[in-house]
Structure formats: structure tokens, C-alpha cells
Amino acid sequence: MTPNNTIFKRPTPIDKEVSWDKTQVIMSKTDSKGIIEYANEVFIDVCGYEDYELMSQPHSLVRHPDMPRVIFKVLWENLKAGRNFYAVVKNLAKSGRYYWVVTDFEISKDANGEITHYFGRRKAVPEEVITKHIEPLYKRLLQIESVSGLEASERYMIGFLEEKNRTYIEYVKECILDYEQSQYFQKKNEQEQEEETESKGFFARFFGR
Numbered sequence: 001m002t003p004n005n006t007i008f009k010r011p012t013p014i015d016k017e018v019s020w021d022k023t024q025v026i027m028s029k030t031d032s033k034g035i036i037e038y039a040n041e042v043f044i045d046v047c048g049y050e051d052y053e054l055m056s057q058p059h060s061l062v063r064h065p066d067m068p069r070v071i072f073k074v075l076w077e078n079l080k081a082g083r084n085f086y087a088v089v090k091n092l093a094k095s096g097r098y099y100w101v102v103t104d105f106e107i108s109k110d111a112n113g114e115i116t117h118y119f120g121r122r123k124a125v126p127e128e129v130i131t132k133h134i135e136p137l138y139k140r141l142l143q144i145e146s147v148s149g150l151e152a153s154e155r156y157m158i159g160f161l162e163e164k165n166r167t168y169i170e171y172v173k174e175c176i177l178d179y180e181q182s183q184y185f186q187k188k189n190e191q192e193q194e195e196e197t198e199s200k201g202f203f204a205r206f207f208g209r
Helices: 041-047 069-080 127-148 150-164 168-206
Strands: 026-031 036-039 088-092 098-109 115-124
Touching: 026 041, 036 041, 069 098, 069 115, 069 127, 069 150, 088 127, 098 127, 127 150, 127 168, 150 168
Parallel strands: none
Antiparallel strands: 026 036, 026 115, 088 098, 098 115
């Protein structure tokens, strides 16, 4: 089999999200250089490329232009050092639509300890986390990159995280946990109000008023 040397024309981004089942997990396997060797059905459905189009392509095929380069710089520095890195990423589907995911990697090494493959798992990120926390940071990083370059963008991100006394991974985790906690208390409050309403309704019927 000859490698897939097809060069895809980058789709023009449109400001619409891909419609997909966000309970599902997007999975892929790449070699040590990020070349795709496997993509599960969820990945294929969400990104819009066929499996034969994805094979032997760099994973950057689905990279969205709204993504600051510094995030991938830090991601690859960690992966190449054998450390997992949880990054929130905006991807670009073949249709031009976008989809946000948070990444999780399993790193495979040979008998000599050399990295051979990355198994990537990606899940949807709550929209509130994106709009409230991630997008504002990424837009600022992208603006800095466009004017002052990658190094300036990285320095800003380091300062931003130092101010919050968090690593990037801790910041992402905290944003998601805060959202989940707020959702929990919101549901709990709604349930309590519903139970109170049901109780009042029962006694109103009981006393005939």
C-alpha cells in the first residue's frame, strides 16, 4: 500500500458547530509524528472525512485556525517527554463547522523506551466552559501571536496561569469542575422547588383550596 499523499484543501471555517452526540468519545491512533493510523466511527462522523481520507494524514488536518499555536507547542512538548497533556481544542470539520473537545492521551513505547504511538481520546467540553473561560484566553493568545509571535504568546500564557496559581491542566480541570458543580446545585435546587410545589399542591387538594 502506498501512503496517502492526498493534499486536502483546507475548508473555509463557518461559525456553526457540528451536531453530534456529545456523550460519545472520539478516538484516534497516530504514530510518534502525529500521522493518523486509526480513527473510530465517532471521529469519522464528527469530522466529516471518510476513514480512507484520514489514514496517513497528519492529525493537524482537523486543526481550526482559531487555535493558538502555543497550545499545540506545549501539548507536543509534554507528549514527546512522555507526559499526558489535557488540552481543550477547537477542531475544524470537513464541512467548515467546528467542534470543541478536551484531549486525553495514552502513550505507547517500544522495548527501548522510545515513543511509537499516541492513542487519543476526546470528549465534548460544556459550552459554558468554552464561552466563559477558554475562548477569551485563546482569542487573546491568537491576537498576540499574530502581532508579536509565538514566544510572546507563550509568555502571556505563563503569566496568565501564574496569576491564577495554576498550571494549564489545573486551569482546565478547575473550569470543568466548577461548571459541573454549578450544574449539580442548579439541578438540586430545581428538584427541591419541584418537591415543595408538589407538597403544596397535595395539601391544597387535601384541604380543598
